[in-house]
Amino acid sequence: MNRVLVLDNDRTLRTLMTHALSRVGLEAVPAATAEEGEAALDGVAAVLMDFHLGAGRDGAEVLLAWASRPGGLPPCWVVTGMPDHPGLEALEGFAPLQRVVGKPFSVIELAEEVADAVRKLAQSIPSAAEEALAAGEAPGAAAPGGVSGPVRSGDGPKRASFRADGAKRASFGVDPVALGWVRALLEPLEVLEARRRRAVAGAVEREREAGA
Numbered sequence: 001m002n003r004v005l006v007l008d009n010d011r012t013l014r015t016l017m018t019h020a021l022s023r024v025g026l027e028a029v030p031a032a033t034a035e036e037g038e039a040a041l042d043g044v045a046a047v048l049m050d051f052h053l054g055a056g057r058d059g060a061e062v063l064l065a066w067a068s069r070p071g072g073l074p075p076c077w078v079v080t081g082m083p084d085h086p087g088l089e090a091l092e093g094f095a096p097l098q099r100v101v102g103k104p105f106s107v108i109e110l111a112e113e114v115a116d117a118v119r120k121l122a123q124s125i126p127s128a129a130e131e132a133l134a135a136g137e138a139p140g141a142a143a144p145g146g147v148s149g150p151v152r153s154g155d156g157p158k159r160a161s162f163r164a165d166g167a168k169r170a171s172f173g174v175d176p177v178a179l180g181w182v183r184a185l186l187e188p189l190e191v192l193e194a195r196r197r198r199a200v201a202g203a204v205e206r207e208r209e210a211g212a
Contacts, residue, residue, distance in 0.1 A: 002122075003027045004114060007037040007049035007062075008079070012199040017048060020111040026118060034062045041066065044074060045118045047096075048110075051080035051088065052207055060090040067096070075117045077101055077110070081204030082211055104200045 004021055006028045008014040018028035029044060031037035034057055037049070051059040059078045067073055073096040080088070083102040091097050098117065101110060 002118060003029050003044045004046045004048055004118070005029045005031060005037055005040055005044045007031045007034070007047070007053070007059075009033065009050065009052075009054040010199065010203060013050070013079075013203070016107055016199075017111070020107040021048075021114065023108065024111045024115040026111070026115055037062070038066060041069065041073075045121055046074050046114050047076040048114060049076070049078055051078050051082070051085065051100075052210065058087050060087050063094065063096070064090060067094070072096065075114075075121065077114065079103065079105070079110075081200070081207040085211060103204055104197060 002025065004026050006014055006017050006021070008017070008030075009032050011032070014030050014032065018030050021028040029040045031040055033055070034053055037047075041047075047063075049059050049062070053059060053062065059080075063073065063076060063078070075098050076096045077098050077100075078088070078091070079101045081103040083100050088100055091100075098113075
């Protein structure tokens with residue numbers, strides 16, 4: 001469970017974030033529009049998106065709309081050059097939102113933050129064996145007559161006790177087969193970082209003009 005949706009209408013930033021996530025062991029699922037992002041939501045462990053998505057849509061509007069989907073949303077990060085934009089007020093108290101990331105920012109540090117959250121999420125999801133024990137079954141135990149089958153709680157181990165800290169179990173789908181992104185970006189990270197800074201400077205200026 002290591003797929004992260006990267007939704008940004010800026011191709012340069014989308015590509016750079018995809019590369020940074022791959023460096024920390026995550027599989028990025030890039031999307032240029034809200035429609036593409038929604039189509040790729042199933043099975044992702046996190047969402048990383050730009051606030052200004054173009055076409056008159058913003059990240060707050062999109063996230064709130066997606067929140068009504070079955071299973072809710074995984075942890076989300078919103079990136080923006082205008083962290084004080086009034087449109088972000090709609091996300092106050094929005095549980096999936098981890099934080100609003102102001103531009104400029106370090107793509108590697110953000111990727112590491114996302115990776116840490118994904119690891120914690122994976123650790124909070126019980127394995128199939130734990131689920132069986134919680135249901136009062138012992139998978140693979142021999143049933144009467146030598147036929148392999150479940151043993152009910154009255155005949156086998158007590159039900160497993162899960163985390164007592166009140167953490168919610170995630171209900172996101174898991175892609176059983178990693179598609180494997182082709183790592184074709186041959187440029188050093190320093191070159192990509194310099195390109196990112198130039199792109200961010202331009203994006204911030206455009207957002208300020210749009211918000212004026």
